[in-house]
Amino acid sequence: MDEIRALLELQDGVIARRQALAAGMTPIDVARMVRRSEWVQVHRGVYVNHTGHLSWNQRAWAAVLACWPAALDGWSAVRAHEGPGRRAGDRAIAIVVAHERKVVAPAGVIPRRARAFADQVQWNLTPPRLRYDHAIVDLADRARTDLDAIAVLADACGGRRTTARRLGAAVAATSRLERRRFLEAILGDVEEGTCSVLEHAYLTNVERPHGLPKGIRQAPAIAGGRRMFRDVLYRGSKPAWAQLVELDGRLFHDSTKARDRDMERDLDAALEGADTVRLGYGQVFDRACTTAGKVGRLLQIRGWTGEPIPCPGCASLRTTGKCG
Template identity: 35%
Template sequence: MELPSEVTAVAAQQHGVLGLDQAVAAGLTQRRIGWLVRSGRWQRVHARVYATTTGPLSFHALVWAAILRAGRGAVASHQTAAYLDGLCDDPGPLVHLTVPADRHLRSRIDGVRVHYAHRLARTRHPSRVPPRTRTEETVLDLIDATRRPQDVDTWVTSACQRRRTTPERLADALALRKKIRWRPMLESMLSDVAEGAQSPLELRHLRAVERAHALPRGHRQRRVAGRRVVWVDVDYDQYLLRVELDGRVGHVGEGRFRDRRRDNRATAHGRATLRYGHADVFGDPCGVAAEQGRVLQDRGWTGVPRPCGIDCPTLVIINRWRRRGVASG
């Protein structure tokens, strides 16, 4: 006996998956559904959720099954939504869902991680299927969940380089969030003044790296004339060292090659270049200070980096490097 056309149509829209309520509304009885499962024509994916095919399910089918099992208001989010929108190439081992905060799922769903949000009515995409969070919200959710500053850089860069969103749209979405991890770093990355002399990234380097660790004061935004005028973010001219503070969001394509040519020219004239991004300066300023201090010492600076606090590892890192240098020598 053929299935009602409405059942076939709903299943086709949901990659071969439908919920019990959908199947009954489309004309099937629960007894018929039970027979389809027992006979092997259908398979049970979750409680009250079925696949109208046998064999392994596609990723989209697994997402649909999880959403149907979670019920009202559930949408794909986090890495699942990122994969659906092309922000990453790995969906991860779990399906991530977000449901309205006024609901709480009583039972666990196998293979599914459930998140809760009060703002879901605003952050869900109005039309994409399977239902999911908006691209900008997906990026912010992933950033809020990570404990590594490098991941902030990775998610923002990936979203912008793959042309799924823009720094401006991310900044607008960020402004609507009251609480989010890594806000200062994220605001710096998305700042429209990222190339200015008073950029948040440069100020962070000045305060948390250079000044906090008593490093020599560099010349910021130095104009260097030649065949083409270039700008150096931080120039330690006395020690032939340059520090470039580049957020990768603004340094792709031609900008990346321009930076490489600038660094190569500096190296040809005996200058060294250290390059740091937001994840370095905001996430590990002490590590940056240790590396920068060691290079400055190697190039003639007679000072010693000063720990910025009780737990600052700057001197420990430098001493470890120097012991390794002696051992290898």
């Protein structure tokens, strides 16, 4: 039948029993196709038209049809949007359904209920999937750590598949988010090209709780006739010493020109007698305690006579190997 052939072509060789019956087949016809191994059951009421290994797209279609109406969710939605790339193809297929439904998903399928299901799904794509921006925001919100959340946003923006502004709009359109303020702040930083979130986190995660000396924030400087500001400047007088900490808030590879500008700033600082270290999100958010210890030792080498103090997270670091 033409309609059956069209469905199989559209759905990568996968078809649901209900679709076959709606297209004019009888239950006996479906049973015959299965008995002849022309169709092989993937999930209850879902078949594929061959006996070999299922491709990722066929697994995705089978998951969506088994829980219909449903759409790809999470990393499955991202993989469908981006293509195979570096996304693992052997993980379970994630799907999303309307919030009012209670779905018992088959093995290898992970369901999630969403209140804005109808508005956030692109039904015209094959298979249907959560819109890219909403999938990224949801993954960042459910990430295990803040650093993992940042990495999700970084990969999406760095791959030029979306922008901070578009992701910010998706955040605003999503009613319930655990990390709403954090995601808004990070995306605001990305859009404005600043690293205020990172600077604040350095103060509250690294410097203050570990008893490091109070640094001078946004210390003014002039280099090459141009006025600039250093993120954090530590300075002592007996003996005279200086140490700069620059917080590199870029979430993805920047231009060669921008990186060259940073190295020039570091060289200018060295001429003024101050060495520079650059810290990123991993050191400040994920490894704050070990970063504080290393910065403390560095300041002692420069001339600081103080001693870093342990914070509550340091005790966790000793027992679990993780900060906080």
